[in-house]
Structures are given as C-alpha cells and as structure tokens.
Amino acid sequence: MSRLIVISNRVPMPEKNGTAPAGGLAVALQAALEERGGVWMGWSGKSSGTKEPEPLALTERGNITYALTDLTKTDVEEYYHGFANRVLWPICHYRLDLAEYARKEMAGYFRVNRFFAHRLAPLLKPDDIIWVHDYHLIPLAAELRQMGVKNRIGFFLHIPWPPADVLFAMPVHEEIMRGLTHYDLVGFQTDHDLENFRGCLVREGFGNAIGEGLYLSHGRTFKGGFYSIGIETAAFAEFARKAAASVMVRKARQSLEGRDLIIGVDRLDYSKGITQRIDAYESFVSRNPAHQGKVSYLQITPKSRSEVPEYEAMQRTVAEQAGRVNGALGTVDWVPIRYINRSIGRPVLAGLYRLAKVGLVTPLRDGMNLVAKEFVAAQDPEDPGVLVLSRFAGAARELKGALLVNPYDIEGTANAIARALTMGREERIQRWQGMMTHLLEHDVKRWCDDFLADLTAEAENPAPATSGGQD
Incomplete structure (x- = not known):
C-alpha cells in the first residue's frame, strides 16, 4: 500500500500518549496515516523572525512522521494573515466588500507555497499519495509539478467555493484556477460548490467538463467531486x-x-x-x-x-x-x-x-x-x-x-x-x-475513505464515486 502524505497549513500534533487531538478531522486523518504509514507536514505556527527557518522538525509517532516548519515573520504576515485570510477567505465566503488585495501579499502566498513544495519534495517516494488541504495551499500541486513530481495529488477545500462572478473579482483568479487544475482530484464539500467550480472552469475557458466528474484543462485531465465531511458520529x-x-x-x-x-x-x-x-x-x-x-x-x-x-x-x-x-x-x-x-x-x-x-x-x-x-x-x-x-x-x-x-x-x-x-x-x-x-452512515471515516479511494483509482476509471454524489 502506498504511503499517504498529508499537507495542511497547521498540523494537529498528537498527545504524548499518541492519541489524536480532539476533532473528527484529526482523528480520521491520523487513522488513515497510521494504516498506510506516511507524513503529515505543515506550518509549526511559529515565526523565525527575519532569518531563514530551520530545517523541518521531524517527529516520529508510530507509523507517522510529523514534519513541521517555521515561517518568517514576513511569510506569516503576507501568506497567512494577508492573502489567505484577507483575500481568499472573504471571497470564498462571498464577501467581496471585505477582500483587501495587495500584490505583495499575493506574492507572499505563492512564495510560501513554493517554500512548502521545496521542503516536502525530499521526503517523497515515487508511489506516495499526496493529499493537500484547504485554501492556504491551492498552488502547492503546481509548484510540485514544476519540480517534476508525478505522484497522484489530491486537494480538498474545507470552505465554500464561490460562483464565477464572485471569484473573478479577485485579481489573481486565473492563477488560483490554474493551480487547481494541477491536482488529480479536486474535492469540495457540496454539489453546489462543485457546480460553482465547474462554472468558473468552463466560463473563462480554463477547461471543459468532458465526462462524469472528469475535466480537461490545458491538455491535462483531472477529476472533481464532492465529499461532505462528517464527524465521528x-x-x-x-x-x-x-x-x-x-x-x-x-x-x-x-x-x-x-x-x-x-x-x-x-x-x-x-x-x-x-x-x-x-x-x-x-x-x-x-x-x-x-x-x-x-x-x-x-x-x-x-x-x-x-x-x-x-x-x-x-x-x-x-x-x-x-x-x-x-x-x-x-x-x-x-x-x-x-x-x-x-x-x-x-x-x-x-x-x-x-x-x-x-x-x-x-x-x-x-x-x-x-x-x-x-x-x-x-x-x-x-x-x-x-x-x-x-x-x-x-x-x-x-x-x-x-x-x-x-x-x-x-x-x-x-x-x-x-x-x-x-x-x-x-x-x-x-x-x-x-x-x-x-x-x-456518512461519518468522517467514510469521507476520508471515499476521497482516498477516488484519488488512488486508476486513471482509466476516473469518475468519482463520492460520499455525497458527483457532478
């Protein structure tokens, strides 16, 4: 079985006794990582000031390696407080009036994603399955592809995806859309979010829907589905x-x-x-x-x-x-x-x-x-x-x-x-x-299993059999 590599902005470190922190998502992802073996990488939550962050801090817990990296103060301000939470977050929640776009912060967002990619790449094995989480890390797959990474990479968005008229108000919407097309599977919470994504993709010519749950963009085929996240009911x-x-x-x-x-x-x-x-x-x-x-x-x-x-x-x-x-x-x-x-x-x-x-x-x-x-x-x-x-x-x-x-x-x-x-x-x-x-029936384990099943499915059978349904 291939290893699972999870990347998220923050990593919920397990307790000293090995149990996952409170919360269904952490429990489900830790269970999937334990089963397959793998790495969970993300930001440590700490700032290294202005100096270059130290190498990844690796912690082994059972079958899982937790890989944490610090960011510089500028990185945190531009990537996290800036573009992620003052542009992407309000726009994805339909609040154009609260979006404050600055080119410097946009550059910081893409720079930190490149930084994550360069820190992740040396940890990868050829058959690893990579699962990227949430709006902070949309460009990560594109950065990894640029470095020659050919592994299957999935992305799940935990927040809403807006319709085209809202998304296109963002000055760098083309780069954001292009970033998503470098994944093998793009997952959303609901059928409405998936419909909005499809509308954004087709309306501006970023790509086309070519089959049930299947999309083509710039010669590259990828899958889209909706996977409604549950709890440990x-x-x-x-x-x-x-x-x-x-x-x-x-x-x-x-x-x-x-x-x-x-x-x-x-x-x-x-x-x-x-x-x-x-x-x-x-x-x-x-x-x-x-x-x-x-x-x-x-x-x-x-x-x-x-x-x-x-x-x-x-x-x-x-x-x-x-x-x-x-x-x-x-x-x-x-x-x-x-x-x-x-x-x-x-x-x-x-x-x-x-x-x-x-x-x-x-x-x-x-x-x-x-x-x-x-x-x-x-x-x-x-x-x-x-x-x-x-x-x-x-x-x-x-x-x-x-x-x-x-x-x-x-x-x-x-x-x-x-x-x-x-x-x-x-x-x-x-x-x-x-x-x-x-x-x-639709608990968090089902959500996790369904997404990974579609991500690891062979390319010749691309239509996602999602827990919620499909486009």
Missing part, C-alpha cells in the same frame, strides 16, 4: 451521553433553573452570522412575552485571528450587542444571553449540546459546519432538541430534519426559534432520527 454520541453527567454540565443545568436552553457555538468570524442571530433572538423574545424569563441563549464564541483588524472589531461589536440585549430585556433574575468569548472543552461542549432544546447554527455562508452535526449526534434519542440551520451552510444539503432558515431574514429566524421551542416530542424524534441515520 457514534463516538461523539457516546461522548455526549457520558458528558451529560459531568460536574460542569450539571452546574449549567442547575443555573438554568428550569429554563429552555438555546445554544450557539461558533469561532468568532463574520461568516458565522452571529450579529444577525442575536438580532433574531432579540426579536423572538420581544414578540413572545410568554417565553421571557423562560429561555436562555448561550453563545460560545472563542476568539479568532485577532491579529486581523476586522476580527478585533467584530469581537467588540458582538460583545456590545449581547450587552445591549441583556440591558434592554433582562431582569434581576434572568439574563437573556450568556455570551462566552473563550473556548470550552469538548466534553463540556458535548454535554451542553445534549442539554439544549435548540441548536442555533445560522452562518451567512459555511463550507459544511460540523457544529450542526455534533449537535444532532449529541441529542438524547428519547427527547432530542431541534436544529435551526442556515440554508447557506453546507450541512443543510444533508440535514433534512433541521428547520432551515435564511440568516438574513431576522423575523423568519425568530419564527423558527419559536417553532423549535414548541415542537412536539414525536416530530422532534422523527426529524432527529432521519438526520442521525444519515450521520452514522
């Missing part, structure tokens, strides 16, 4: 069941004093729709006096990319908004919104999901959103909560039992909250069972 469900009895979750239950709990969990990011969600909750409470004092909304929002000005400003905005609602609607014995601006341990989080009557997952745009899937998996089968989900999250393509909302429609989301809180037990169970059955 069964394990997380058991995790949540046990976590419900933890001390912290018991304290949270007692503090509710019989009130219904609505929960939202998001990294602090403008794509998550947190301000619109708070507006919707305020509207719900204002228009439903019977629920005042009888419901609590817990919003858990760890800080994110605080070095980027937009995120720092958003942190202040959300905190002020939650404070305003509490000041306007709260009483001596009731705080409408509990806002936590830090990370919560996964065991406690799983127990809080199970405790909640409503999961409020309303991003303005999201590649998938695993919080939605974790909320469903965590529920008590005998008395499950209701998922209120944005139709613009990739998870909406799978979780048909959720109440789908337009997060820009404040009143519509408020109505969905009211419906979720008053929904009968029989309907809640029916909706939950359909979603849970799907999540058990």
Whole structure:
C-alpha cells in the first residue's frame, strides 16, 4: 500500500500518549496515516523572525512522521494573515466588500507555497499519495509539478467555493484556477460548490467538463467531486451521553433553573452570522412575552485571528450587542444571553449540546459546519432538541430534519426559534432520527475513505464515486 502524505497549513500534533487531538478531522486523518504509514507536514505556527527557518522538525509517532516548519515573520504576515485570510477567505465566503488585495501579499502566498513544495519534495517516494488541504495551499500541486513530481495529488477545500462572478473579482483568479487544475482530484464539500467550480472552469475557458466528474484543462485531465465531511458520529454520541453527567454540565443545568436552553457555538468570524442571530433572538423574545424569563441563549464564541483588524472589531461589536440585549430585556433574575468569548472543552461542549432544546447554527455562508452535526449526534434519542440551520451552510444539503432558515431574514429566524421551542416530542424524534441515520452512515471515516479511494483509482476509471454524489 502506498504511503499517504498529508499537507495542511497547521498540523494537529498528537498527545504524548499518541492519541489524536480532539476533532473528527484529526482523528480520521491520523487513522488513515497510521494504516498506510506516511507524513503529515505543515506550518509549526511559529515565526523565525527575519532569518531563514530551520530545517523541518521531524517527529516520529508510530507509523507517522510529523514534519513541521517555521515561517518568517514576513511569510506569516503576507501568506497567512494577508492573502489567505484577507483575500481568499472573504471571497470564498462571498464577501467581496471585505477582500483587501495587495500584490505583495499575493506574492507572499505563492512564495510560501513554493517554500512548502521545496521542503516536502525530499521526503517523497515515487508511489506516495499526496493529499493537500484547504485554501492556504491551492498552488502547492503546481509548484510540485514544476519540480517534476508525478505522484497522484489530491486537494480538498474545507470552505465554500464561490460562483464565477464572485471569484473573478479577485485579481489573481486565473492563477488560483490554474493551480487547481494541477491536482488529480479536486474535492469540495457540496454539489453546489462543485457546480460553482465547474462554472468558473468552463466560463473563462480554463477547461471543459468532458465526462462524469472528469475535466480537461490545458491538455491535462483531472477529476472533481464532492465529499461532505462528517464527524465521528457514534463516538461523539457516546461522548455526549457520558458528558451529560459531568460536574460542569450539571452546574449549567442547575443555573438554568428550569429554563429552555438555546445554544450557539461558533469561532468568532463574520461568516458565522452571529450579529444577525442575536438580532433574531432579540426579536423572538420581544414578540413572545410568554417565553421571557423562560429561555436562555448561550453563545460560545472563542476568539479568532485577532491579529486581523476586522476580527478585533467584530469581537467588540458582538460583545456590545449581547450587552445591549441583556440591558434592554433582562431582569434581576434572568439574563437573556450568556455570551462566552473563550473556548470550552469538548466534553463540556458535548454535554451542553445534549442539554439544549435548540441548536442555533445560522452562518451567512459555511463550507459544511460540523457544529450542526455534533449537535444532532449529541441529542438524547428519547427527547432530542431541534436544529435551526442556515440554508447557506453546507450541512443543510444533508440535514433534512433541521428547520432551515435564511440568516438574513431576522423575523423568519425568530419564527423558527419559536417553532423549535414548541415542537412536539414525536416530530422532534422523527426529524432527529432521519438526520442521525444519515450521520452514522456518512461519518468522517467514510469521507476520508471515499476521497482516498477516488484519488488512488486508476486513471482509466476516473469518475468519482463520492460520499455525497458527483457532478
């Protein structure tokens, strides 16, 4: 069996006992690497200042070699904080108004990808299978091909892929598109993302669709598919069941004093729709006096990319908004919104999901959103909560039992909250069972296995048999 080489911007190093860090993606990729043997390479998260970074730091854990590299301060500023997170991230999330393009940062992005390629190449064996992850590393395959690497290389995009009119507003969209055509398999979260990619490819003449899941660009054939990433469903469900009895979750239950709990969990990011969600909750409470004092909304929002000005400003905005609602609607014995601006341990989080009557997952745009899937998996089968989900999250393509909302429609989301809180037990169970059955079948291992099966498939049988479907 060929070795697997995984490249991602950051590498989740395993614990000293060898277990993967919390999170389904890390668990699945570590399991695939253990099975095949291989290398996981990426940025260490450290800056070497202005000097050339030291050679790769190699750490052997079982069958896996973890290969970490530092970057210079300029690299981090231009590649990571700059082009990746101030151009690609907003554009892929349809926020042209927030994209700040600078040629220097674009050059830094391509330079760091070239740097990664040069550090990776000496580790490669001729039959290695290479799997590149996410928007930080789109040009990596092109750099490797330039160096003569002929291995099969796959790419998976964890965030949305925008339609042509959005992508083409980016000055270097041709280079980005050309970079993707150097992979053997390009994977997206949903069929909509794949359709958008195909439209970008064909509309500007970058390539053509020549068969089911097969594309031709500049004489090179590659595959495209969609692979909806899952979670470790069964394990997380058991995790949540046990976590419900933890001390912290018991304290949270007692503090509710019989009130219904609505929960939202998001990294602090403008794509998550947190301000619109708070507006919707305020509207719900204002228009439903019977629920005042009888419901609590817990919003858990760890800080994110605080070095980027937009995120720092958003942190202040959300905190002020939650404070305003509490000041306007709260009483001596009731705080409408509990806002936590830090990370919560996964065991406690799983127990809080199970405790909640409503999961409020309303991003303005999201590649998938695993919080939605974790909320469903965590529920008590005998008395499950209701998922209120944005139709613009990739998870909406799978979780048909959720109440789908337009997060820009404040009143519509408020109505969905009211419906979720008053929904009968029989309907809640029916909706939950359909979603849970799907999540058990389409878990993160299935996602990983399906992508690698298509990447390693022989070229003469190119059509991807993806977990979600194909173009």
